[in-house]
Amino acid sequence: NHLAALVKQAILNAQNTGALPAFALPDVFVERPQKKEWGDFSTSLPLKLAREAKRAPLQIAQTLAAHFPADDTVARVTATAPGFVNIILSEAWLAHQVETILAQGAHVGDVEPTRREKIQVEYVSANPTGPLHIGGGRNGAIGDTLANVLAANGHDVQREFYINDNGSQIRLFGASVFARYAQALGRDEPFPEKGYQGAYVIEMGKTIAQEHGEKYSQMPRDQALRELGQMGIAAVLEGYAKTLARMGVQFDNWFSERSLHESGLFAQVFEILQGKNLTVEKDGAIWFAAQELGEDKDAVLVRSPQVIAEPDERPTYLASDVAYVWNKLVVRGFDRAIYIWGADHHGDVPRVLAAARALGLDPSRVIILLHQFVNLKRGGELIKMSKRAGEFVTMDELLDEVGPDAVRFMLISQHANTTMDFDLELAKKQSDENPVYYVQYAHARIASILKKAAETGITSDGGDVSLLTHPAELELIREILRLPEVVELAATKLEPHHLPHYAIELAGIFHSFYKQCRVVSSDPADAAITRARLKLVAAAKNTLARTLNLIGVRAPETM
Secondary structure, eight states: OHHHHHHHHHHHHHHHTTSSOOOOOOOOOOBOOSSGGGOSEEEOHHHHHHHHHTSOHHHHHHHHHHTOOOOTTEEEEEEETTTEEEEEEOHHHHHHHHHHHHHHGGGTTOOOOSSOOEEEEEOOOOOSSSOOOHHHHHHHHHHHHHHHHHHHTTOEEEEEEEEOOSSHHHHHHHHHHHHHHHHHTTOOOOOOTTOOOSHHHHHHHHHHHHHHTTGGGSSOHHHHHHHHHHHHHHHHHHHHHHHHHHTTOOOSEEEEHHHHHHTTHHHHHHHHHHHTTOEEEETTEEEEOGGGGTOSSOEEEESSTTOTTOTTSOBOHHHHHHHHHHIIIIISOOSEEEEEEEGGGGGGHHHHHHHHHHTTOOGGGEEEEEEOOEEEEETTEEOOOBTTTTBOOOHHHHHHHHOHHHHHHHHTSSOTTSOEEEEHHHHHOOSTTSHHHHHHHHHHHHHHHHHHHHHTTOOOTTOOGGGOOSHHHHHHHHHHTTHHHHHHHHHHHTOTTHHHHHHHHHHHHHHHHHHHSOOOOOOGGGHHHHHHHHHHHHHHHHHHHHHHHHHTOOOOSOO
């Protein structure tokens, strides 16, 4: 913003001297240049002003460079074809920023928002029918990291897990648990077709049989299926919470789908749709008239007109989605509701947005982010995953083998829309090939430098940062200062993968600096530069630690 204001002042200066004609000041955007050698920041504004100023873009750029106001932040300004104004920051100003970074402490990288929003991020929300797999892990890592960067941008963020406890899969899960329970009692109970066959269901059935005996075999079957289903869901959700906590994924709220129906909220929302003539009865069901809103086809809302007030019957997932978006934006008043979904749910996106429009809500307040699948590889071989067949590597097994830090870092290291190959062997390597090891090692190395200096009685007290003039020192400072930009970019684009990319780049630049500049020297002649460099590496450590904290992994002091 400060540099953009300087560009505007350059326009005014040029207009006041007659070097540019009078015209209304445009919005100015300053960004990193396409080529590093052009400078620290650049603007393409002259390309946009050419017609209004009746001059060639390069001439406008040269005029702005010549009329750029003097400022402590800026060393010089240049113009390059076809019409860029390039800004090179002052080395003295850069060096002074080390003190600023140190003063910011744990809040380094925080961004002051233009408008503070109340935002909900809903993530994972896996069907509670079995242990969490790697797709749910990727969802959790993306959602939790995104919540972190939104909070760092000054927003009021709530993290929510939506419990799918009202659909046909839940009934099938209840039937699967009941069958294993009955079999554990020695009964010849047939297993449901397409039931959940994993060993975890067998163990669940055995545990229930041991703790409750014949209790569920003696009650009406429908009641037993329902109660065992809910018992199974509770056990699975408890497991989810423990698994996700291992990788640092937390929630402020666990929201039950059933509550949307039991509270009467769906019935209330249904009346709104009816009042707008956006429901239609046909083929023994009630449909959401999505075609009236420009969608390709209508969608089933309730499978039978008689069951609107009966939550155990047949409202569809869409029925719950409609009530849920109303609950988020109206009942709880979030400015934005962000959903993190697997790519297999892409077909539901238009209908949910159409439902928001149907309810009179601004669909831009509903953001649905899709993430692609994760291929888990061991020795170059793909590992198959299927909950119902019971053949999959659980997140707990993955965390046991690889470790929480590597898992979480890797799962957000690529754009969510990219299918990911998770290489187990790479994730376990303790070498520069493993990106999380590479970044954490940089942090641990800095911690070691500071510790050894302190042990020998050398501190940064009184360090003069103006002595930091070596190109490697200045490059490290420039990279440290990029964190707020990365945090803002990740929050604006809702793309948390920018954080691990930045962490890798910062670690690389630190390692390069460390090779070129000796930090601690016992030579009295080097005392001043040692104190200054200790401040610089402390600022780098602070920035790396905050970046790792936002990603959701540890910043180790030793490795």
